[in-house]
Amino acid sequence: MAKNIKSRSEDYSQWYLDVIKAGDLADYAPVRGCMVIKPTGYAIWEEIQKVFDAEFKRTGHKNAYFPLLIPYNFLTKEAEHVEGFSPECAMVTHAGGEELEEPYAIRPTSETVIGHMYAKWIQSYRDLPVLYNQWCNIMRWEKRSRLFLRTSEFLWQEGHTAHETEQEAREETLRMLEVYRKLMEDVLALPVLTGEKTAGERFPGAVDTYTCEAMMSDKRALQSGTSHFLGRNFAEAFEIKFQNRQGELEYCWTTSWGISTRLIGALIMTHSDDDGLILPPKIAPVKAAIVPISQDDKFIDEVLLPKAKEIAGIVDNLYGFNHVVIDKDFHMRPGDRFFTHLQKGVPLRIELGEKDIKAGTARLVRRDTGEKIDASLNDLEAVISRVLDEEQANLYNKAKNFRISNTHFAKNYDEFKDIIANQGGFVEAYFAGTPEDEVKIREDTGATPRCIVTGDDRTGPCMITGKTGRMTIFAKAY
Amino acid sequence: MAKNIKSRSEDYSQWYLDVIKAGDLADYAPVRGCMVIKPTGYAIWEEIQKVFDAEFKRTGHKNAYFPLLIPYNFLTKEAEHVEGFSPECAMVTHAGGEELEEPYAIRPTSETVIGHMYAKWIQSYRDLPVLYNQWCNIMRWEKRSRLFLRTSEFLWQEGHTAHETEQEAREETLRMLEVYRKLMEDVLALPVLTGEKTAGERFPGAVDTYTCEAMMSDKRALQSGTSHFLGRNFAEAFEIKFQNRQGELEYCWTTSWGISTRLIGALIMTHSDDDGLILPPKIAPVKAAIVPISQDDKFIDEVLLPKAKEIAGIVDNLYGFNHVVIDKDFHMRPGDRFFTHLQKGVPLRIELGEKDIKAGTARLVRRDTGEKIDASLNDLEAVISRVLDEEQANLYNKAKNFRISNTHFAKNYDEFKDIIANQGGFVEAYFAGTPEDEVKIREDTGATPRCIVTGDDRTGPCMITGKTGRMTIFAKAY
Numbered sequence: 001m002a003k004n005i006k007s008r009s010e011d012y013s014q015w016y017l018d019v020i021k022a023g024d025l026a027d028y029a030p031v032r033g034c035m036v037i038k039p040t041g042y043a044i045w046e047e048i049q050k051v052f053d054a055e056f057k058r059t060g061h062k063n064a065y066f067p068l069l070i071p072y073n074f075l076t077k078e079a080e081h082v083e084g085f086s087p088e089c090a091m092v093t094h095a096g097g098e099e100l101e102e103p104y105a106i107r108p109t110s111e112t113v114i115g116h117m118y119a120k121w122i123q124s125y126r127d128l129p130v131l132y133n134q135w136c137n138i139m140r141w142e143k144r145s146r147l148f149l150r151t152s153e154f155l156w157q158e159g160h161t162a163h164e165t166e167q168e169a170r171e172e173t174l175r176m177l178e179v180y181r182k183l184m185e186d187v188l189a190l191p192v193l194t195g196e197k198t199a200g201e202r203f204p205g206a207v208d209t210y211t212c213e214a215m216m217s218d219k220r221a222l223q224s225g226t227s228h229f230l231g232r233n234f235a236e237a238f239e240i241k242f243q244n245r246q247g248e249l250e251y252c253w254t255t256s257w258g259i260s261t262r263l264i265g266a267l268i269m270t271h272s273d274d275d276g277l278i279l280p281p282k283i284a285p286v287k288a289a290i291v292p293i294s295q296d297d298k299f300i301d302e303v304l305l306p307k308a309k310e311i312a313g314i315v316d317n318l319y320g321f322n323h324v325v326i327d328k329d330f331h332m333r334p335g336d337r338f339f340t341h342l343q344k345g346v347p348l349r350i351e352l353g354e355k356d357i358k359a360g361t362a363r364l365v366r367r368d369t370g371e372k373i374d375a376s377l378n379d380l381e382a383v384i385s386r387v388l389d390e391e392q393a394n395l396y397n398k399a400k401n402f403r404i405s406n407t408h409f410a411k412n413y414d415e416f417k418d419i420i421a422n423q424g425g426f427v428e429a430y431f432a433g434t435p436e437d438e439v440k441i442r443e444d445t446g447a448t449p450r451c452i453v454t455g456d457d458r459t460g461p462c463m464i465t466g467k468t469g470r471m472t473i474f475a476k477a478y
Numbered sequence: 479m480a481k482n483i484k485s486r487s488e489d490y491s492q493w494y495l496d497v498i499k500a501g502d503l504a505d506y507a508p509v510r511g512c513m514v515i516k517p518t519g520y521a522i523w524e525e526i527q528k529v530f531d532a533e534f535k536r537t538g539h540k541n542a543y544f545p546l547l548i549p550y551n552f553l554t555k556e557a558e559h560v561e562g563f564s565p566e567c568a569m570v571t572h573a574g575g576e577e578l579e580e581p582y583a584i585r586p587t588s589e590t591v592i593g594h595m596y597a598k599w600i601q602s603y604r605d606l607p608v609l610y611n612q613w614c615n616i617m618r619w620e621k622r623s624r625l626f627l628r629t630s631e632f633l634w635q636e637g638h639t640a641h642e643t644e645q646e647a648r649e650e651t652l653r654m655l656e657v658y659r660k661l662m663e664d665v666l667a668l669p670v671l672t673g674e675k676t677a678g679e680r681f682p683g684a685v686d687t688y689t690c691e692a693m694m695s696d697k698r699a700l701q702s703g704t705s706h707f708l709g710r711n712f713a714e715a716f717e718i719k720f721q722n723r724q725g726e727l728e729y730c731w732t733t734s735w736g737i738s739t740r741l742i743g744a745l746i747m748t749h750s751d752d753d754g755l756i757l758p759p760k761i762a763p764v765k766a767a768i769v770p771i772s773q774d775d776k777f778i779d780e781v782l783l784p785k786a787k788e789i790a791g792i793v794d795n796l797y798g799f800n801h802v803v804i805d806k807d808f809h810m811r812p813g814d815r816f817f818t819h820l821q822k823g824v825p826l827r828i829e830l831g832e833k834d835i836k837a838g839t840a841r842l843v844r845r846d847t848g849e850k851i852d853a854s855l856n857d858l859e860a861v862i863s864r865v866l867d868e869e870q871a872n873l874y875n876k877a878k879n880f881r882i883s884n885t886h887f888a889k890n891y892d893e894f895k896d897i898i899a900n901q902g903g904f905v906e907a908y909f910a911g912t913p914e915d916e917v918k919i920r921e922d923t924g925a926t927p928r929c930i931v932t933g934d935d936r937t938g939p940c941m942i943t944g945k946t947g948r949m950t951i952f953a954k955a956y
Contacts, residue, residue, distance in 0.1 A: 008655065025596070027595065027599075029544070029591070029595075030545075030549060030552075030591065030594055031543040031545045031547045031548070031549065031582060031591075032573075034545040034546075034547065035545075036542065036543065036544050036595055037542060037543040038542055039540035039541065039542050039610065042540075042541050042542050042543055043540070043541070045543075046541065056799060062517035062520075062521070063517060063521070063524065064514065064515060064517050064520050065514065065515040065520055065523075065633065066507070066515055067507040067508075067509045067512040067514065067631055068584075068615055068617065068631050069509045069511075069512065069568075069631070071508060071509065074508075086575075087574065087575050088574065089573070089574075089584075090547075090570050090572070090573040090574075091570065091571065091572040091573065092568050092569060092570055092571075093569065093570075093571045093572060094566070094569040094571060094581075095510075095566050095568035095569065095619040095630075096566065096567075096568075096619035096620075096621065097564075103508060103572075105569070106546075106584075113507070113508065113509075116508055117505065117507075117514055120505070121505075132517065132567075136615070137546055137614070137615065139546065141573040141574035144575075145576065151544055152573075153546050153547070155543065264808070274580070320616050322535060332850070336524075336892065403814050417523075
């Protein structure tokens with residue numbers, strides 16, 4: 001059907017890029033590995049921001065803004081951190097027409113500069129917890145970029161918190177992981193597995209890293225959000241100390257957690273089909289496109305457009321301002337007009353022609369299934385609301401069933417290699433290996449450990465070492 | 479009263495910094511000329527973003543995101559532009575562990591890289607107008623920084639539009655100037671003069687620059703927002719061409735317009751007093767602080783806090799979620815608790831003690847006048863709403879009267895120099911000089927032309943050249 005989009009079976013990578021282009025979501029920038037997020041794509045990010053920001057605030061967090069540039073020596077204060085991020089840094093060496101005495105890195109993440117400020121601000125246990133977040137741009141130089149998934153610059157939020165006790169910091173780490181899981185599932189319709197990362201996959205400088213892992217429609221994994229328990233690593237590196245209740249100085253316990261514009265990639269690769277973008281109604285910036293159809297200018301002006309505006313009012317009433325469009329491209333063929341909205345992932349098309357007006361109905365067309373519903377104009381609010389709820393639920397269930405049916409258990413390493421090579425998807429296996437074993441598995445198969453799923457307490461003989469290991473999810477990943 | 483704040487008459491610069499510190503709005507970053515915006519300050523920026531963004535969308539604009547880095551050769555394509563911005567650029571010369579073949583500038587403004595993308599996207603008159611905006615960070619290296627007013631990195635929005643005709647582009651330039659004026663006056667309570675910049679004060683690369691000029695409480699001017707008619711300068715530099723209705727290729731007409739975190743500086747220096755920050759209710763993140771006062775724990779838990787929550791519900795009902803705080807610092811003295819909210823600029827304090835409960839009232843205290851109002855608890859919603867409306871109007875009127883009474887007419891250059899030296903404020907004078915004359919005036923007096931006020935058609939002999947000139951506003955400016 002969609003000649004501007006390769007099919008997934010033919011070329012998944014090209015399909016992904018074609019969906020982005022057909023949906024007018026993003027374009028390449030004239031800067032190595034960077035992208036421009038176009039209005040249709042940026043509107044999705046604005047919806048994501050709105051939903052997550054409200055929940056951060058509800059859980060007691062406040063937004064702040066920290067500097068883009070980080071003195072390079074800050075990065076070197078935490079040994080694992082600099083090893084992880086230094087190779088990806090973009091460096092500012094000149095400014096104001098002069099060479100700088102010390103270079104600055106453009107932030108690849110902000111634990112270091114925020115740690116420096118926290119050390120200045122936190123004096124006593126009365127100042128704790130500090131629960132701040134920032135929405136900002138981030139730069140990690142990429143050799144091979146991929147729109148939304150891996151670009152040298154991307155947008156994200158990074159929460160950074162400091163606590164009096166280890167327990168509080170651990171609770172915060174898991175609380176924010178749960179906030180991520182809930183919103184990804186309930187709003188983005190992304191069924192995610194949450195769990196702990198293995199040692200080889202931890203954030204550089206973290207004691208424990210937790211992750212939300214989603215399965216894309218090519219059965220690969222996409223890490224969609226992470227939450228880190230940083231222990232006292234950054235507190236020690238940056239001297240974030242407080243006077244405790246006994247009057248003694250001690251180091252804080254800190255956490256950090258983030259989601260990024262990568263989530264737009266997750267939405268595309270979870271829900272879309274060979275015709276183009278599909279967006280879950282709750283996150284779709286445009287919930288419905290109203291397409292009045294007629295060649296009769298008088299009828300258009302006197303009957304169709306007033307009725308279309310009435311229907312737009314119903315959508316406004318359900319979802320607020322700015323979530324509906326009325327298509328006035330009467331010079332185009334109806335099929336082409338339908339296709340534009342379809343490729344932008346609009347969940348509901350509402351067709352309105354002369355026949356519909358006579359019958360007192362409008363034709364609703366679902367983006368996910370293509371199902372057509374002729375609904376009475378008197379009953380439209382209830383029907384629109386019901387259909388969009390069903391579409392939301394359907395997209396979630398479909399993705400969840402896809403993940404379940406593409407998750408397999410491997411009882412030994414031969415079986416593991418066979419599943420990865422021939423079936424793909426998520427593989428459950430017992431694992432008790434080292435980061436070196438993780439490298440070996442990746443070299444052998446291309447797969448990496450994604451997480452030890454929260455609440456899954458199964459143990460058994462590790463497929464590599466034979467020692468007792470935890471049940472671990474592996475997959476090829478983006 | 480406020481020992482942590484110098485008085486304005488004693489040291490205005492120090493007063494400004496003290497108000498920021500006492501209000502917990504911002505701090506210095508460990509990066510030359512940069513700041514950290516703390517949650518209390520950032521919340522003001524979020525309110526500003528909400529108000530302006532809604533109006534941009536209502537006037538048909540869409541948000542997008544363009545790259546942080548700009549290939550340096552892009553800047554050189556517009557001669558005036560590179561001359562204006564090149565000395566302020568921070569340059570990325572290394573990334574991913576390697577020296578770059580061509581350096582990137584961190585965006586000092588984005589006309590160039592956006593122009594490059596527009597050239598790619600715009601083909602036909604049917605693609606016009608393009609009405610995009612982005613909210614982002616900007617870097618202009620500063621030798622001498624000043625929190626919110628002049629920092630190497632700051633946050634802003636930049637609108638960039640492309641049009642079919644000169645007239646449409648000129649209309650857009652003035653439409654956005656008017657959006658700025660209206661929101662600055664109605665929401666931020668900043669009375670601003672709008673008008674055209676003289677040649678020496680234009681944006682580098684603009685044909686015409688329009689500005690909103692506000693008077694601070696030390697009588698200096700602060701440029702609070704600008705809107706530029708760029709003619710075809712950037713279209714020619716970046717080959718932004720379209721096929722017109724006659725089938726011929728021609729260059730677009732473009733505009734750009736911006737406001738920044740500088741507006742927070744304008745709010746501080748327009749409204750605040752020697753006790754600290756004052757914020758107009760419509761832009762204040764916290765509209766009211768409820769302060770229950772008692773030493774009786776049982777009374778606090780059973781009567782005061784439930785009643786405080788009830789009052790918070792009234793504020794929620796009027797202004798939405800998250801705009802009220804209940805102060806539970808019972809271990810502190812009431813006076814100190816009052817002072818905290820006062821210094822954060824909270825427009826209304828609502829005191830609630832045993833006597834108030836008995837009398838069925840609460841004591842409302844206005845931040846701007848200190849006026850105390852004992853209001854019946856039954857009548858609170860109406861009273862809170864009325865008092866905050868009055869406070870908003872009072873702050874605007876006070877600032878406007880201050881500007882009017884500190885604006886003087888100078889009929890010749892001697893009088894001009896005398897007024898600038900001895901009275902300060904805004905000086906109206908006829909002017910028909912060159913950019914070189916503007917430099918001379920600045921060197922003589924420290925004052926610069928702020929704008930030729932829109933709608934002021936008065937002409938007379940230029941105070942410098944004697945030629946017929948327009949009535950022009952001059953002032954010392956931030």
